Amino acid sequence: xxxxxxxxxxxxxxxxAGLLLSQLLANDGIESVIVDQRTRxxxxxxVKAGTLEYGTVQFLIQSGSTPHxxxxxxxxxxxxxxxxxxxxxxxxxxxxxxxxxxxPQHSVLIxxxxxxxxxxxxxxxxxxxxxxxxxxxxxLRVQDAEGAYDIVCDFLVGADGARSIVRPVVTGSSHGGYFxxxxxxxxxxxxxxxxxxxxxxxxxxxDGFALISQRTDTLQRLYxxxxxxxxxxxxxxxxLWAELQRRIPGKTLQQGPITRRDVLRFRSFVASTLRRGxxxxxxxxxxxxxxxxxxxxxxAVADVVLLAGSLRELLxxxxxxxxxxxxxxxxxxxxxxxxxxxWMTSMTHRAPDADEFDRHRQLGELRxxxxxxxxxxxxxxxxxxxPFETVDGIWSAPLPAVAA
Ligand code: DHB
Numbered sequence: 001x002x003x004x005x006x007x008x009x010x011x012x013x014x015x016x017a018g019l020l021l022s023q024l025l026a027n028d029g030i031e032s033v034i035v036d037q038r039t040r041x042x043x044x045x046x047v048k049a050g051t052l053e054y055g056t057v058q059f060l061i062q063s064g065s066t067p068h069x070x071x072x073x074x075x076x077x078x079x080x081x082x083x084x085x086x087x088x089x090x091x092x093x094x095x096x097x098x099x100x101x102x103x104p105q106h107s108v109l110i111x112x113x114x115x116x117x118x119x120x121x122x123x124x125x126x127x128x129x130x131x132x133x134x135x136x137x138x139x140l141r142v143q144d145a146e147g148a149y150d151i152v153c154d155f156l157v158g159a160d161g162a163r164s165i166v167r168p169v170v171t172g173s174s175h176g177g178y179f180x181x182x183x184x185x186x187x188x189x190x191x192x193x194x195x196x197x198x199x200x201x202x203x204x205x206x207d208g209f210a211l212i213s214q215r216t217d218t219l220q221r222l223y224x225x226x227x228x229x230x231x232x233x234x235x236x237x238x239x240l241w242a243e244l245q246r247r248i249p250g251k252t253l254q255q256g257p258i259t260r261r262d263v264l265r266f267r268s269f270v271a272s273t274l275r276r277g278x279x280x281x282x283x284x285x286x287x288x289x290x291x292x293x294x295x296x297x298x299x300a301v302a303d304v305v306l307l308a309g310s311l312r313e314l315l316x317x318x319x320x321x322x323x324x325x326x327x328x329x330x331x332x333x334x335x336x337x338x339x340x341x342x343w344m345t346s347m348t349h350r351a352p353d354a355d356e357f358d359r360h361r362q363l364g365e366l367r368x369x370x371x372x373x374x375x376x377x378x379x380x381x382x383x384x385x386x387p388f389e390t391v392d393g394i395w396s397a398p399l400p401a402v403a404a
Contacts, residue, residue: 005149005150005152006152007032007152008030008031008155009022009033009153009155009156009157010035010151010153010156010157011035011156012034012035012129012165013036013159013160013161013285014038014043015109015284016109016283017282017284017300017304018157018283019034019065019116020308021159021282022121023112025308025311025312027063028308028312032122033122033151034122034123035128036125036126036160037126037128038125039126040125044109044113045106047188047221047260048104048106049297050102050105050215050221050294051102051103052101052298053100053101053384054098054384054400055387055388055396055397056301056302056385057073058398065111066112067111067115069108069111073102073103074102076199076200077092077093077099077199078090078091078092080201081201081202081348082201082202082203082251083203083363083366084366084367087201087251089199090383091380092380092384096377096380096381096384098397098399099400100383102214104215124142126144126145127143127144128143129141129160130143130148131165132156132279134169134276134278135277135278137153137154138155138278138279140153154278154315155279155280155311155314156279156280157281157282158281159283159285161283161285162285164281164284167285170271171273176273177287178268178270178272179268180268182228182266183351183353184226184227184228184350184351185225185230185263185265185266186225186264186291187230187235187243187262188223188260188264189221189222189260190219190221190259190260190261192218192259193219193220194220195214196252197251202292203247203348204347204348204350204362205247206350207350208225208350209223209225209292210244210248211224212244223264223291224244224247226263228266232263240258240261241253267288268338270331270334274286274326274330275323275327280327282304283300283303286303286334287299287338289341289342290341291341292341292344292348292349293382295341298337299333299337301388302330302333302334305395306329306389306390309391310322310325310326310391313391330389333389344382347366347369
């Protein structure tokens, strides 16, 4: 092994968390190296969630991570939640003074990658992390087409997704944490068709959950609840449209060619700790949520906001206290998002063993929530997101200008 590289922070994973972290470190003059086993095209082409919290987008813009967000991210002032056969709208600005964004994750990544490369970031695609050695100077052993080499650093961060290679080193085992499995999954399609509505529609129908989401004016993302063992190729296109339409009976869906189909399994997970010595995990490496409410990328950004400040204090000023408190502080927001994702899921999905009591109770919850302004505000606040905790205190994005 002839090559050895030295850097201050080694980051595994060029997803939203790893890329934002490198940006924040660079803003503080701290050098980092990012490795990712995927190609750039793979990263930029992966379909993930589409909605982002208000503060997430404002933070991405302010940090310089996504300079094109202002033109690419679409402002969404509400969602429709369908039950009892009709829509119930949440008006975000009226309830919270803020709004959400439709900003598909691959668009975020395209902007983040171009920005980091443009700034001279050391970002190594097709470079696989194969081992992590824990010490005061952690070592990341990687492998690329030319062979293996070591990256020696002052701090190592696993932003490498749900199958993280860094997590076991931090928690002591690959399963160290808290889990919840769910008896359902989502059948997701991408369809070349126009939007059926300006806003996203969530439906809690007697036949189960559906979500009509969007990507662009001509490409839509739709989901319906299914059994986790469903074979994505087991349905014809006509059957898929019929299944979706059955769950939103009051709205005529715009049909079009289905360009992609997949089954997304659900799972909640929170690692027992996010840090050990000079190694930390963030984003999906540290926690996963069911997709309802699209909290994943927002949680990753919140972790990184706090971690980047803690690393600044440690690496520039030798202050260990913020990094010592990082995991406990980050956990508070993580568990709020966990709760929201679990609750939105439980309130809108039909469990396979649900009986009529469960069904009526669920409708009782939805009706009570939506008939109360306090209830609607509670849900809307969750959806548009909370302020971020930083090392220097709470960071709230400035509120949007109120339309005249
Ligand atoms: C997507 C959007 C959502 O609001 C959500 O809750 C889940 C997924 C999406 O666009 O993929």
